[in-house]
Amino acid sequence: MKTMESNQTSLRKDALGWLNIVFLVIATNGPLTALVGGAPLAIGMGNGAGAAGTYVVVGLLYLVFSVGFCAMSRYVKNAGAFYAYIAQGLGRPWGIGGAFMAILAYNAMLIACYAMIGFFISYGVQSHFGVAVPWWMCTLASMVVVFFFGYKNIAFSGRVLFVLMLAEVSIILILNGAILGKSGASAVALTPFMPSNVFGHGFGASFVFVVSCYMGFETTAIYAEEARNPERSIPRATYAAVILIMALYAVSVWLVTNAYGIPEAVAQASKDPGNMWFIITQRYLGATAADITNMLMITSLLAALISFHNASARYLFALGREGVLWSRFAKLHPVQQTPHVAGIFQILVGVAVIVLAAIYKADAMLVVVPLSSVPAAVGIVAVQALTALAVIGFFARNTHGVSIWQRLIAPTISGVGLVLCVYEITSNVSLLTGTNSWFSEALPWITLAVGVFGAGFAYWLKAARPELYKGMGRLLDEA
Secondary structure, rough: HHHHHHHHOOOOOEEEOOHHHHHHHHHOOOOHHHHHHHHHHHHHHHHHHHHHHHHHHHHHHHHHHEEEEEEHHHOOOOOHHHHHHHHHOHHHHHHHHHHHHHHHHHHHHHHHHHHHHHHHHHHHHHHHOOOOHHHHHHHHHHHHHHHHHHOOOOHHHHHHHHHHHHHHHHHHHHHHHHHHHHHHHHHHHHHHHHHHHHOOOOOOHHHHHHHHHOHHHHHHHHHHHEOHHHHHHHHHHHHHHHHHHHHHHHHHHHHHHHHHOOOHHHHHHHHHHHHHHHHHHHHOHHHHHHHHHHHHHHHHHHHHHHHHHHHHHHHHHHHHHHOOOOOHHHHOOOOOOOOOOHHHHOOOOHHHHHHHHHHHHOOOOHHHHHHHHHHHHHHHHHHHHHHHHHHHHHHHOOOOOOOOOHHHHHHHHHHHHHHHHHHHHHOHHHHHHHHOHHHHHHHHHHHHHHHHHHHHHHHHHHHHHHHHHOOOOOHHHHO
């Protein structure tokens, strides 16, 4: 009986190697989406010439964060990832609060990406076929595809995401190569990395957009239960993902900024950020390449949606298995061994939000994407900050022979840095939403309030259901 129960509540074992996890993470990160959509905003609304250097600063912060995160990953292997880390390091109430914020953040990111993919598909159909299709109809169609990949086993999704990720990274590298080939020495001018440009006026605003471009690297730990040799594969995948994302973004933004020329780059990013990448692609690679880039934007978003769907479903699965949320979330498909009930729930939530947006005729890019981005950014970075503190708490009880750099110094540096990130996002929320309305200003506090509610719910469980409370945040071997 015990074996049967274990099989029914355990994700597919040994399904992923560390490279598979890297592919899943980079697909979640959506490199082309981040560069086409996020980088121009970091340039135009942030520190202009120094935007490329901001990607290095944030990348180094996340590398320092990864030191403690990876050290603790050897002892916490749970599909709830940050939830399990925070529960083990800071206590169960903090863990539940972090989990609630993470679920809100990932679902908010899903909504933002759904709106974006609906917009780009609608725009493409209108441009090429002259047929006007509402963005929300395109979004609902994309949800069918996302659910199919969430339903299929994780190894299958990983193979498809690898192909999509390879295509979008290839067009980025081809453009980088063309800029280097045609621009010569001017392409490698180091002005964008000069400290005076990086840390000058607009650094805080740039920080907001750059941090959001790194979102998704932390999902490595979510796949611990499905990884081969997770003690080694999760740290490898985490470091590899952060380094690859940092190198790809910093180099690409650096080269594109120099290709335009700094004054023209800032002007273009300020007046028409949406076309900045397409214009430079057409200039260096031709109109056909620009059209391909536009098409790959859609596949990039699709890859990100599949990955965020998988990540969020595994949070619901972990909390359902623990009895914190509806226990049916822990039900796995008998063949695919995927949390399909959690996936169905997520799709239904997404459909409800998109239908609501359609009823109120909300613009995809001007309303849905900005408003969804705030809880996504605030929630994930706040949970990352809690995780850094959890590393310190976890190793304070038992050092496990881990060095002071891994268990104290690195987590402290990254924790302080991530708290400052939350402050910067909250202070510059109007840049993300494009409005100073009371609702947009309240969104960061609503997101943090969800975490407080989760912690309060945990305390209620402690009093009302003490046995369930004691089992929270358990390690994989106890699950």
